[in-house]
Amino acid sequence: xxxFEDTSxxxxxGDVGIVAYQDYFCDSPLHFQLGGVLESFNIRYETYGRLNDxxxxxxxxxxxxxxxxxxxxxxxxxxxxxxxxNNIIGPAKPLDTNKYFVICSNCIGGCRGTTGPVSINPKTGxxxxxxxxxxxxxxxxxxxxxLIDHLGIKRLKMAxxxxxxxxxxxxxxxxxxxxxxxxxxxxTTSRQNAQAIAFNEVGRSAIMQDPVWQGGNYALERIPSxxxxxxxxxxxxxxxxDKGMQGKFGRGHRKIDGSEIFKPSFEVESYLHHxxxxxxxxxDANSYLYFTRALDLFDLSLIGGSLEAAFxxxxxxxxxxxxxxxxxxxPEQNREIVKALLRDGKNASYAEIKSDLGHDSFLIxxxxxxxxxxxxxxx
Amino acid sequence: xxxFEDTSxxxxxGDVGIVAYQDYFCDSPLHFQLGGVLESFNIRYETYGRLNDxxxxxxxxxxxxxxxxxxxxxxxxxxxxxxxxNNIIGPAKPLDTNKYFVICSNCIGGCRGTTGPVSINPKTGxxxxxxxxxxxxxxxxxxxxxLIDHLGIKRLKMAxxxxxxxxxxxxxxxxxxxxxxxxxxxxTTSRQNAQAIAFNEVGRSAIMQDPVWQGGNYALERIPSxxxxxxxxxxxxxxxxDKGMQGKFGRGHRKIDGSEIFKPSFEVESYLHHxxxxxxxxxDANSYLYFTRALDLFDLSLIGGSLEAAFxxxxxxxxxxxxxxxxxxxPEQNREIVKALLRDGKNASYAEIKSDLGHDSFLIxxxxxxxxxxxxxxx
Numbered sequence: 001x002x003x004f005e006d007t008s009x010x011x012x013x014g015d016v017g018i019v020a021y022q023d024y025f026c027d028s029p030l031h032f033q034l035g036g037v038l039e040s041f042n043i044r045y046e047t048y049g050r051l052n053d054x055x056x057x058x059x060x061x062x063x064x065x066x067x068x069x070x071x072x073x074x075x076x077x078x079x080x081x082x083x084x085x086n087n088i089i090g091p092a093k094p095l096d097t098n099k100y101f102v103i104c105s106n107c108i109g110g111c112r113g114t115t116g117p118v119s120i121n122p123k124t125g126x127x128x129x130x131x132x133x134x135x136x137x138x139x140x141x142x143x144x145x146x147l148i149d150h151l152g153i154k155r156l157k158m159a160x161x162x163x164x165x166x167x168x169x170x171x172x173x174x175x176x177x178x179x180x181x182x183x184x185x186x187x188t189t190s191r192q193n194a195q196a197i198a199f200n201e202v203g204r205s206a207i208m209q210d211p212v213w214q215g216g217n218y219a220l221e222r223i224p225s226x227x228x229x230x231x232x233x234x235x236x237x238x239x240x241x242d243k244g245m246q247g248k249f250g251r252g253h254r255k256i257d258g259s260e261i262f263k264p265s266f267e268v269e270s271y272l273h274h275x276x277x278x279x280x281x282x283x284d285a286n287s288y289l290y291f292t293r294a295l296d297l298f299d300l301s302l303i304g305g306s307l308e309a310a311f312x313x314x315x316x317x318x319x320x321x322x323x324x325x326x327x328x329x330x331p332e333q334n335r336e337i338v339k340a341l342l343r344d345g346k347n348a349s350y351a352e353i354k355s356d357l358g359h360d361s362f363l364i365x366x367x368x369x370x371x372x373x374x375x376x377x378x379x
Numbered sequence: 380x381x382x383f384e385d386t387s388x389x390x391x392x393g394d395v396g397i398v399a400y401q402d403y404f405c406d407s408p409l410h411f412q413l414g415g416v417l418e419s420f421n422i423r424y425e426t427y428g429r430l431n432d433x434x435x436x437x438x439x440x441x442x443x444x445x446x447x448x449x450x451x452x453x454x455x456x457x458x459x460x461x462x463x464x465n466n467i468i469g470p471a472k473p474l475d476t477n478k479y480f481v482i483c484s485n486c487i488g489g490c491r492g493t494t495g496p497v498s499i500n501p502k503t504g505x506x507x508x509x510x511x512x513x514x515x516x517x518x519x520x521x522x523x524x525x526l527i528d529h530l531g532i533k534r535l536k537m538a539x540x541x542x543x544x545x546x547x548x549x550x551x552x553x554x555x556x557x558x559x560x561x562x563x564x565x566x567t568t569s570r571q572n573a574q575a576i577a578f579n580e581v582g583r584s585a586i587m588q589d590p591v592w593q594g595g596n597y598a599l600e601r602i603p604s605x606x607x608x609x610x611x612x613x614x615x616x617x618x619x620x621d622k623g624m625q626g627k628f629g630r631g632h633r634k635i636d637g638s639e640i641f642k643p644s645f646e647v648e649s650y651l652h653h654x655x656x657x658x659x660x661x662x663d664a665n666s667y668l669y670f671t672r673a674l675d676l677f678d679l680s681l682i683g684g685s686l687e688a689a690f691x692x693x694x695x696x697x698x699x700x701x702x703x704x705x706x707x708x709x710p711e712q713n714r715e716i717v718k719a720l721l722r723d724g725k726n727a728s729y730a731e732i733k734s735d736l737g738h739d740s741f742l743i744x745x746x747x748x749x750x751x752x753x754x755x756x757x758x
Contacts, residue, residue, distance in 0.1 A: 034637035193625045194627070194628040197645050198612075201612075204641060205609060205652075209605040211590060241574075257414070262668055262672060266580070266675065272580060276584075299630060
């Protein structure tokens with residue numbers, strides 16, 4: 001990384017304050033890549049900052065697998081939990097809401113307000129569940145484009161996201177090349193390796209073999225919390241790193257006696273159980289199936305037969321950032337994206353940030369990342 | 380690694396042929412480290428080669444988490460599956476049965492003939508299940524020692540094992556220092572990191588939350604196969620490596636259409652399901668709980684307060700081997716063992732083998748490993 005000028009102001013910007021989500025109901029059909037159609041659908045989203053007169057200052061934030069549209073601010077004065085990317089969005093923060101209009105929408109297929117498996121199918125009066133069309137990254141982006149069109153925005157200043165969010169930003173640049181000026185993709189990949197697919201499959205198996213799952217038709221009062229919790233606990237390990245976990249938890253444990261040998265005793269065990277439980281309370285099991293499958297199926301090299309072919313017509317400038325301890329979408333998979341872009345003669349930069357925090361590094365306080373994003377956006 | 384002389388003869392030795400297991404019923408009580416006692420217990424074991432007159436040529440093979448006593452040969456002419464370490468045990472193989480008497484026993488707490496949770500408690504006439512005492516590595520080794528005593532062997536030429544088997548070999552050297560001449564520990568650790576504990580806990584949670592588990596009192600006709608299968612599928616990923624899986628499976632898949640989106644379609648998915656299913660057919664869910672907990676609790680640094688203190692009185696010569704792509708018990712954890720031994724002034728060597736096959740590398744054909752073991756044993 002270059003040694004930038006002092007940008008410490010970026011690190012302690014203000015908060016966007018109290019925010020509210022909005023709904024955009026789109027009543028023109030959305031045809032899905034692998035078949036199926038929604039005649040109409042809802043997109044839940046939030047915006048921060050003001051859209052300028054020529055609508056040229058919009059930044060689209062794309063969320064990761066278990067994220068949602070609420071990426072900054074709080075919902076009330078009593079709300080203790082800010083949006084998931086509050087550290088980079090706000091006045092004088094890297095995504096500076098004094099200058100930019102930041103948009104984030106819940107992905108199609110999700111469970112936080114945008115139409116997904118848990119929504120009621122107006123034709124049947126019942127939840128879609130597994131009758132919901134298969135969702136791909138292209139579908140997620142196509143739904144987002146409807147929202148961007150609705151907001152009257154012709155061209156995004158930047159699309160930015162990490163992990164599955166990063167995949168969406170790449171898909172944006174490919175599918176709507178004249179609508180994206182800059183793409184910032186973090187901790188992502190152009191296609192998952194077998195290992196990442198394998199972890200996803202174990203998670204899906206845990207859900208689908210939970211007897212409560214019932215082919216996806218569980219009662220909302222009795223969800224497949226065991227399977228979904230197991231899936232989350234396992235996946236959470238893949239978002240961290242060996243070194244990071246060892247640093248945070250080590251082998252710390254309370255006294256273990258022979259009679260309670262299988263009770264969670266190590267700190268890392270209690271932490272994981274907490275992660276599993278809180279996830280089960282906020283995320284729909286079927287959405288988890290759809291989104292993990294979208295991850296598995298994502299393979300940009302299938303567009304035209306190679307990554308270079310996929311990027312042939314992109315117009316955006318790219319910044320791709322890998323994190324050294326990310327073993328889910330490791331640095332080399334991020335670098336590969338930039339290499340392909342450069343072979344196409346595109347404007348693309350790769351940066352690697354040293355971090356022990358694993359895949360989730362992109363979500364965590366990092367002045368280096370803030371500087372990179374700030375300079376890429378404004379420079 | 381040194382460039383050894385030609386030892387190609389080691390690579391194509393013969394097989395031990397048809398073997399049979401034996402049972403040693405020990406009727407003196409075994410007191411467990413964390414409490415509890417078995418008044419009597421069975422140890423199932425196999426031997427290959429002949430014990431010499433002065434009983435000085437015995438090698439003890441210690442098995443890993445899901446291994447057993449059957450490590451070489453076949454049970455009949457029709458038996459297509461050799462023991463799990465058949466590649467290194469046999470005439471003119473690294474553990475040369477023309478010269479050595481090789482012993483392998485199923486660990487206490489196991490499910491393959493040695494007394495474990497699935498065995499009948501003679502006091503109640505019912506299966507022990509979770510009333511079985513908590514098992515530690517020290518207990519496993521204490522039970523093995525009974526067998527070695529029974530066989531009239533005063534001193535083992537070598538104790539050898541990988542992963543959990545490696546832990547047992549270290550424990551042998553510490554608990555019975557005058558009974559072990561050499562220790563060969565592969566792909567192991569003196570204590571697991573938080574990440575390895577975390578994976579074990581997810582596996583146990585999958586089992587213990589399977590409604591069929593019933594607090595461990597499942598019917599043998601209806602075992603918690605879902606939970607155990609999930610645990611195995613996940614654990615199996617940790618036995619391989621990202622690169623190894625990518626090389627073997629890549630993103631190969633059959634055509635995926637929208638209507639069967641969640642059916643296993645990628646090769647790696649089918650492979651994992653097969654691994655899960657075949658494991659469920661051969662392993663007891665409660666034994667899996669006991670053994671994974673023994674792994675978590677294993678921490679040699681607790682003996683005397685440091686690894687150096689733990690090894691203070693060992694007399695054996697040590698060879699510890701790490702594998703570059705092993706991310707479960709990575710090379711540095713293997714190296715750490717040898718460093719501590721060397722700081723104690725002990726005779727110890729560390730070797731690192733380049734391999735893309737992950738933790739399971741120690742089980743797989745490797746002329747380099749064969750040479751290392753052969754020279755360490757005979758040199």
